[in-house]
Amino acid sequence: MNDNDIVIEAWNTVLFDKFLRFKHLLIAGLAGHSDELLSRHLFPAGARVLDVGCGFGDSTVRIAREVGPKGEAVGTDCAANFIAMAEQDARAAGADNATFFCADSQCDDLHGPYDHAFARFGTMFFMMPGAALRNIRKALKPGGVFTQVVWRKREDNPWLHDAELCVRGIVPVVSHEESDQVHCGPGPFSMSGPDMVSSMMKAAGFSGITFERFDTDICIGRDLDDAIEFAMALGPAGEIIRMAGEEGERLKPQVVAALNKTLSRYVQPNGVWAPSSTWFVTARNAA
Numbered sequence: 001m002n003d004n005d006i007v008i009e010a011w012n013t014v015l016f017d018k019f020l021r022f023k024h025l026l027i028a029g030l031a032g033h034s035d036e037l038l039s040r041h042l043f044p045a046g047a048r049v050l051d052v053g054c055g056f057g058d059s060t061v062r063i064a065r066e067v068g069p070k071g072e073a074v075g076t077d078c079a080a081n082f083i084a085m086a087e088q089d090a091r092a093a094g095a096d097n098a099t100f101f102c103a104d105s106q107c108d109d110l111h112g113p114y115d116h117a118f119a120r121f122g123t124m125f126f127m128m129p130g131a132a133l134r135n136i137r138k139a140l141k142p143g144g145v146f147t148q149v150v151w152r153k154r155e156d157n158p159w160l161h162d163a164e165l166c167v168r169g170i171v172p173v174v175s176h177e178e179s180d181q182v183h184c185g186p187g188p189f190s191m192s193g194p195d196m197v198s199s200m201m202k203a204a205g206f207s208g209i210t211f212e213r214f215d216t217d218i219c220i221g222r223d224l225d226d227a228i229e230f231a232m233a234l235g236p237a238g239e240i241i242r243m244a245g246e247e248g249e250r251l252k253p254q255v256v257a258a259l260n261k262t263l264s265r266y267v268q269p270n271g272v273w274a275p276s277s278t279w280f281v282t283a284r285n286a287a
Helices: 003-012 014-021 023-038 058-065 082-090 129-138 158-168 194-201 224-233 235-243 246-250 252-268
Strands: 048-052 071-076 096-100 114-120 140-151 205-219 272-286
Touching: 003 014, 003 082, 014 082, 023 058, 023 114, 023 140, 023 205, 023 272, 048 058, 058 071, 058 082, 058 096, 058 114, 071 082, 096 235, 114 246, 129 140, 129 194, 129 224, 158 224, 158 235, 158 252, 158 272, 194 205, 194 272, 205 224, 205 252, 224 235, 224 252, 224 272, 235 246, 235 252, 246 252
Parallel strands: 048 071, 048 114, 071 096, 114 140
Antiparallel strands: 140 272, 205 272
């Protein structure tokens, strides 16, 4: 099994199960960023738009409404379980112009050409980001625009980073290279550096690359217990606990106590809300 097979298996199994468990937080939290971007009417009526790493497909459905019945929103994800869930939810929402297919965006046919491509947190987990960016560009029409949302640096995302620091102080860190367990890939902050991302996108054939910072508080729990469970399941903190195996399980009571103290500062009357920060990255197919 190669590295990319390991990542795909992770998203189809353990990570899918965790994402499904916390779907109520993930959709609402991630939408805090994509709603801002999609409210700007990026996609005209009748456009054909690719949604890369669509996950549960809520962003695909939003795009389908934007482009109208003469347009099409096409969601793709490497995990078949996410695609099945996305198709189910899109049918329930009556989004007839939202379609989905399972593919590895790094190397598979993406069923182009498209007028636009969009990715909300769908590019940070590529094992070969350069190959994926080239493949996405090739699926765009000449002059087509690719818009992606990626997390900025850890320090400006305490909703994830505070929990990670907390867990690192308690649980031994096992690297992907030291374990045969499936894993998520490079991680949520792999595209946080504008210079690096800009260079990769230029090498992939994109031009007119721009970065816009966007900050908003996102809900990380209906209450403190929910937030603690969320932190222990997903993100870098959850990955550290899972990769540590039995030792991670043994240390969970200490982790719970530490997270209780760390995350309590974010408790509000309507849930647990913490700051988050992203880049809106826009580029054009130079071909």
